[in-house]
Amino acid sequence: MNAGQLQSLKDLIEFLKQQEVGEFELEQEGLKVRLSFAGQGRSAGNNVDLGQLSHLLQYAPAASPAAVAAPAHLSNVSAGPSAVELSTAGEEAGLHIIKSPIVGTFYEASAPGAEPYIKVGDQVESGQVVCIVEAMKLMNEIESDVAGEVVKRMVASGQPVEYGQPLFAVRRR
Amino acid sequence: MNAGQLQSLKDLIEFLKQQEVGEFELEQEGLKVRLSFAGQGRSAGNNVDLGQLSHLLQYAPAASPAAVAAPAHLSNVSAGPSAVELSTAGEEAGLHIIKSPIVGTFYEASAPGAEPYIKVGDQVESGQVVCIVEAMKLMNEIESDVAGEVVKRMVASGQPVEYGQPLFAVRRR
Amino acid sequence: MRFTNSLEFNTFTELRFMFRKVLIANRGEIALRIISACKEMGIRTVAIYSEADRNSLHVRFADEAICIGPPRSADSYLNVPAVISAAEIADVDAIHPGYGLLSENANFAEVCRASNIKFIGPPPEVTRLMGEKEKARMSMKKAKVPILPGSEGVIQSEEEALDWARQIGYPVILKASAGGGGRGMRVVRSPEELPNFFRAARTEAQNAFGNGDLYMEKFIERPRHIEFQVLADEHGNVMSLGERECSIQRRHQKLIEESPSLQVTPKMREEIGATLKRCLETIGYMNAGTVEFLMDEDGKLYFIEMNTRIQVEHPVTELVTGVDLVKAQFRIAAGEKLSEIVTRPIEMRGHAIECRINAEHPEKFTPSAGKISVFNLPGGNGVRVDTAQYAEGIVPPYYDSLIAKLIVHGTSRAEAVARMERALSMFVVEGIHTTIPLHQRIFADEDFRVGAFDTKFMERFFEREKLRRESAQ
């Protein structure tokens, strides 16, 4: 299992935990994963140990009205765990997520009016530039870390992105 | 398995533990991993809901040195849940516990030097006076609420007792 | 730059006498408040508790704890023989009653005295005098404390009623001597209205209570509730610590208190303080006490009653004056002089506000007993929390619903308001309902923010909320 795969697996487990999944199985192309979380006994049924999760953090903060009033273009950035949520929103079994390695502004093309680097349906190669994230006036070319088919773009051009925010979903070849 | 793989596996296990995973299986390309963490029984069994207990109240308060310095004759009274502890300490299956219905001072006899109302081994009747609890200079006669054999006396004569504190254990007839 | 000599603050005060061991005849946050004061003074503490409070923090943090009865207050915290008996077996020097429960029970104070246990509060005679409202009014009146003007005794006729109304000044309110609950009650705004209203009220009172006797009081349309904190030592000295504004009430239950009041000028504060000092020195008042007033629309104060105990809302006074009132209670009871306890002139610094956090449904106000799952307290600059609750703690259904007091202090009322909003937004309680959301709505209210309120504020507030909800549909 290579580093990328391992990272994907870890992401998935974090997500499962966050979603309070008790047991999980996955089989795909020679890969088979099965897991159950602690406190999820077979017969225990819905005996969810809430203590394991942070109650406090499930709490919708009083600050939410203000957050709603945030400029629309920042709404994806404003909630703490948004990257994870977005990640899951676009994630289906077997998809690889290209994430932003830096904080900045996402651009799909090298210049206004130019062709986007990639579009949904395109085939990308590992190392191919897929977009630009501008940070401190610098245009940073972001490369794909896998080869495959672009299944989804998760961010609109011109939108701010945080570290680790999902940009594209790619079905690996 | 080479050193790199071993390290990856260790990382993964650490991560699983951190994520509070209970059981995990992975199969891929000739590799098969299965693990379950200690204390994760199949059946709910000893799946104690610690949340039900107050962690905070298991905490030995900082005040304990002072409590130790308390007059010896109050030591039974000084700890909050003492009555319960005593109750269980003296309780065996089938024994009935006669508890103090009031706060006060326990006396085994009607006057200093007099015969105790009851002794271990005696038979008591329901309604029979078993001791006196003095409160506000009043001598309150405490009656047995069952008939049976006195198995144990839990309090020394002259000792203060709190509400609900076990006084005698009686084996019911 | 002005610096006070730091040495002044660094001498260990040598107390001539202090209690060795005290029993706290209360539960919840006030019991923990008193235990904290004792710990800081080196006094050993004995908690008492009912079976429902076995796992309470006042039990955990006291040096000793004694179970005195089953959950119902009448069988435990209000059970005088059980409390005294606990005090005797624990061999304490004194009992602090907190507020509520036995705190204003003169008989209890008397039993303490008979048992040679110091009761932390005024002597039973004074408690009894203040407990009889009419006697208390007359004592205050004699000492020139302004009282709510009213008829003396029963009004026999319309003529007499007109006469009283002229003396008192319109509007006035007619009340049934035997009555309550609004029946036999009429607000009269002019002499023309009086005869008809008098007859109607008398008939109503007769029908409702079998007794048509009426009396008359000045009617205050939109009164504020303003109270003065006093301390009195056992050497005849009384001192006022300024006022608290407690007009934000729901069904006569205070929700929010603050100090100082925006309505009390320094001149009024000084005058009332001086009058209370004179009056309470005459009466022979001792220990902490609170004198409650109604304030009319013109800013005039009228005495209503005196509470002879520490109040729930005492922390707002502590924050603005810097005087620890509970410690002062102990030191007074130990025989110290006020001049030794409060060594600087009282000065009100900044502004303090308290929100009572109750375990209640925030709209329906039904008590919300149960297990607290999450309990995240706000902290930081200018924030004080008095509570005996904790995560995994239980709110039992037997006692009052106050689970925490959130108190803030700022240099101005504006800062205190902003600080309270900040603190409320960081106070997270789960597992039970609390009044936190209600407080947040009140703090967003424009009238509240500018200080334009009276004891009818909450009625209008709920009315406005209802209208807004309806128009939103």
Add this chain to the structure above:
Amino acid sequence: MRFTNSLEFNTFTELRFMFRKVLIANRGEIALRIISACKEMGIRTVAIYSEADRNSLHVRFADEAICIGPPRSADSYLNVPAVISAAEIADVDAIHPGYGLLSENANFAEVCRASNIKFIGPPPEVTRLMGEKEKARMSMKKAKVPILPGSEGVIQSEEEALDWARQIGYPVILKASAGGGGRGMRVVRSPEELPNFFRAARTEAQNAFGNGDLYMEKFIERPRHIEFQVLADEHGNVMSLGERECSIQRRHQKLIEESPSLQVTPKMREEIGATLKRCLETIGYMNAGTVEFLMDEDGKLYFIEMNTRIQVEHPVTELVTGVDLVKAQFRIAAGEKLSEIVTRPIEMRGHAIECRINAEHPEKFTPSAGKISVFNLPGGNGVRVDTAQYAEGIVPPYYDSLIAKLIVHGTSRAEAVARMERALSMFVVEGIHTTIPLHQRIFADEDFRVGAFDTKFMERFFEREKLRRESAQ
């Protein structure tokens, strides 16, 4: 009785200009402290966080939050492009750096300036000046701030050394210019000892560092660490807010801080305050800062360095002066004058003490990262807790171990000490180790209680504990 006019406290201050939105370039309790100040001032907040801090309270309570990198500080909180980039996409007016991390990084302040973002702190030129210890010393010396006397440059010979020692006054310490770690170091107590020690130190330095250059400083046997808090506006006005006593340290990490210091007389406080005012006005200092001194056994103060940021221990000054230092930082940065921010003369009221609660093993001092299972905060009168931790929260292993600051305020040092003992006994943390038990032991120490300590206190304290343990066996 003296009452301040309550109206003075009740006018809403109208600010001419205030920031609309601020990014907090920090984490933990100080981030939450700054967020609290912003909430109270109506400023929108943007938190930044590393992947390890996703579930932190500074993320939860900010209006917006942006993940800027992986757990390691170098890749996230210390990553200037990531921080600036976050500030740009969130469109903030200003950045508050807190303490540590980027707070004293002049380059970062410069990048902020270039990006048109106000850095809440002094301008980069001043930070840079104060960052170069020798330049800072000279600036202070020029303004007649007392500095630790020492030789100027390298000492060439024994004769020169004797000359310097006579000027400085015995005892003196010889130090290796290239050195550190005690090598090439000698304490000299008399001229007789000097020649031999000088030769020995030179040889040692030569052997250890390949460079035998020595210099000389006054040696203070048992120094106290005393620091002065200052505020400076952007109009050339500087004000001192008195001192903090920070001598209780373990390996140069402060454990306990208090204000005022028992050693600083009102006269000294005023003199040092006036000198600092003159000196920092000359330098053009801006915003909050702390000037650190060593105090010798005779109570003389010697400048060591200046910290150009808010300090961990700022709350003790807030409690005794009543000035909110973080709010003052924002108001200064927004262009307000000191005279508008601090409207009364600074007066030190009572005594405040802070304990740093670290996630560390209380004997071994190894960091104790992990999940907190129980977190019961003390509250009540005179207790302040600054923390970003909570029950079920995680202490990540990547950052410093401070999880909470427990701060108390009392009318005297004795009351503050008693209050801290009370509060420590009610502060319950489970799941990780903390320094709470260590603090309890320190507060029980007689030398600490009477204030007889210096920066070597903790060494002696551990030594005494060790001896006691050994003799007990």
